[in-house]
Amino acid sequence: MTLALTLLTVLVALVVLAGWWIRRCNLATRPSPLASRVAPGCDLGQQLLMANSADGPTQPGQRATRRGPTRRAFLRNSMAGAWLVTLGGFGGATLAYLWPDLRGGFGAELDLGTQDEILSEIEEQNAPFEDPAGRTYVIEYDPDLDPDGSYADITGGAPLMALFWTCPHLGCRVPFCESSQWFECPCHQSRYNRWGEWTGGPAPRGMDRFPLEVTDDGRVIVDTSEIIDGPSRAAAVLDQPPEGASCL
Numbered sequence: 679m680t681l682a683l684t685l686l687t688v689l690v691a692l693v694v695l696a697g698w699w700i701r702r703c704n705l706a707t708r709p710s711p712l713a714s715r716v717a718p719g720c721d722l723g724q725q726l727l728m729a730n731s732a733d734g735p736t737q738p739g740q741r742a743t744r745r746g747p748t749r750r751a752f753l754r755n756s757m758a759g760a761w762l763v764t765l766g767g768f769g770g771a772t773l774a775y776l777w778p779d780l781r782g783g784f785g786a787e788l789d790l791g792t793q794d795e796i797l798s799e800i801e802e803q804n805a806p807f808e809d810p811a812g813r814t815y816v817i818e819y820d821p822d823l824d825p826d827g828s829y830a831d832i833t834g835g836a837p838l839m840a841l842f843w844t845c846p847h848l849g850c851r852v853p854f855c856e857s858s859q860w861f862e863c864p865c866h867q868s869r870y871n872r873w874g875e876w877t878g879g880p881a882p883r884g885m886d887r888f889p890l891e892v893t894d895d896g897r898v899i900v901d902t903s904e905i906i907d908g909p910s911r912a913a914a915v916l917d918q919p920p921e922g923a924s925c926l
């Protein structure tokens with residue numbers, strides 16, 4: 679959005695500058711008392727007028743007096759060009775916003791550190807590991823508590839699982855509540871257990887996930903280009919009642 683605002687500001691400034699220049703140079707084909715004088719910096723405007731004129735100039739500083747772009751036509755064309763550039767700028771900015779950030783932000787494969795580091799931070803904080811750039815929570819996942827292997831494919835055999843921190847209801851960020859050890863959405867009170875499974879509220883399913891894998895040298899890679907729909911409301915692999923007071 680910053681890029682789009684910058685582009686818009688520059689374009690507005692260019693349009694204002696063009697209007698000032700057209701006015702200053704008195705770019706019109708009507709004869710005027712100033713016709714014999716060409717203000718400094720107005721040569722280009724004069725040449726543009728002459729190029730579109732049937733007669734063209736016969737003397738330096740002379741204006742065409744027959745057909746050619748009027749000031750109104752010149753302004754109209756300038757405005758049309760400015761609008762085209764503005765729309766192009768917005769289109770480019772939107773694409774840039776939506777395009778996966780290959781430098782390591784949301785939409786890319788992210789290296790979040792080693793498995794040992796992440797596990798020890800989860801244990802120390804008694805809360806999920808957070809990666810704001812990837813809008814990701816990494817939680818501890820115990821395959822023994824998932825005998826049917828419901829989440830085995832997205833955890834790649836690792837004792838970790840990656841959750842998308844955006845609420846599947848209407849898109850708020852879902853914070854983790856340390857006292858209840860649940861994720862609790864402040865917008866409409868949807869709640870999810872520690873594994874991001876739905877436990878209440880208007881959300882249509884559990885929290886969405888990202889595929890995660892651990893490399894041979896122990897680094898945790900989360901692919902935020904692929905958002906996997908969270909489990910249905912009926913899924914309740916982890917049996918975890920709230921462990922304390924709610925944060926809502």
Ligand code: FES
Pocket residue numbers: 845846847848849850863864865866867868879880881
């Ligand atoms: S956005 Fe989370 S419950 Fe509505």
